[in-house]
Amino acid sequence: MNRQTRRNFLIGSVAAATAIGGKTLTQPDAKTNQTSIKITQTMPEKVLGKTGISLPIFGLGGAGQTPLSYQGKEQEAIAIVEKALSLGIRYYDTAASYGPSEANLGKILPTYRKQIYLNSKTAARDRDGAWRDLERSLHNLNTDYLDGWQLHHVSFMEELEQILGENGAIKAFEEAKEQKLVKYLGITGHHEPEVIAAALTRYPFDTTLISLNAADIHHPRPFSTTVLPVAQKKNVGVIAMKIPAYGRLFQPGLLEGMHQAMGYTLSLSGVHCCIIAAENPEQLEANFRVAQAFKPFDQTAMKNIEQLTVNAGEAGAFFRQWT
Secondary structure, three states, X not given: OOHHHHHHHHHHOOOOOOOOOOOEXXXXXXXOOOEEEEOOOOOOEEEOHHXXXXXXXXXXXXXXXXXXXXXXXXXXXXXXXXXXXXXXXXXXXXXXOOOOHHHHHHOOHHHHHHHOEEEEEEOXXXXXXXXXXXXXXXXXHOOOOEEEEEEOOOOOHHHHHHHHOOOEHHHHHHHHHHOOOEEEEEEEEOOOHHHHHHHHHHOOOOEEEEEOXXXXXXXXXXXXXXXXXXXXXXXXXXXXXXXOOOOHHHOOOOOOOHHHHHHXXXXXXXXXXXXXXXXXXXXXXXXXXXXXXXXXXXXHHHHHXXXXXXXXXXXXXXXXXXX
C-alpha cells in the first residue's frame, strides 16, 4: 500500500472529527440535535514547547491504576473521561499497548476532537511495525489524526540506533507527519535519561514524556538534571509522568499528598504539564483541584520536599527497572 493510498484508507475507515469552539463542548443528539458538557472550571496553562499549543498543566493518563486500561471496565472508564471533559482537561494520553485504553477513549473523545490534544505511542522500533500500531491506534481512537505520536519507553542506546536507522520507526513517524496523520513527534522514557537526552540531541522531536517526581533527584541518574536542560535548549515540550510513583510517595514518612507531588514536578524548570491516571471521577477531580490551585514553588520549598524524599529509595524509583 503506497503512502497516499494508506492515508485515504485510514481517513475513510474512521469517523470524522467535529470542530467545536468556545468553552461549551457540544455533541449531536438524536432528539434535540445538540447536547453539551459544560466546562465550568479552569486551571493554569503553559505552551507545550515548540508545538506552540497552550494546554492546561494537568492531563489524563490512560494506563496504570485506572479503568481506562482494564478489560471489562468500560462504564467506569467512560465516567472518568466525561468527568475530565467537564473539568476542561484537554490532554489525553494513551498507547497502542495500553489494553482497551484507546478504544475506551475512542468512545467519547471524537465528538470533542478539535478541542483536545490526543497523544498515543508505539513500542515498535521498525518502520512497518510502527505503521501497524498507528493504523490500529487511529481505528481504536476513532479519529483520522493524532496530535502527538511518541516512541514508547525507549530505554537503551541500541533501541535508539534502530529507531533512527534505516527502516527504523522514525521513517514511519516522518511519513505519518507528512501525510498529516500526526502533528507532533515525540519520545518517552522512564528507564535511562541519557538515552532520552541523546535522542533529543540527535533528532528534532517536538515532545518528550519522562518520569519526573520528587524522589528523582536522589537517583544516581536523575531525569530532571539530565533531560530537562537538553529539552529546554531544544524547546521540546515536556510532559511529566510518574508524579506520585503510583502513590508510593505518599507512604508514611514521605510526602503529605498530591499538592506536594504535583507542585514539585510542575515547578521544575522546563516542565509544561503532567499526566496522572485516575481510579475514579472523584480522584480525578481531587487531582484537578490541586492543579487548579498550583503556584510555582520557590527554591526553599523545592529543597524541603526533596528532603522529605531523600529516603524514598525503591518507593520513588521502582519503575526505573521497567524497559
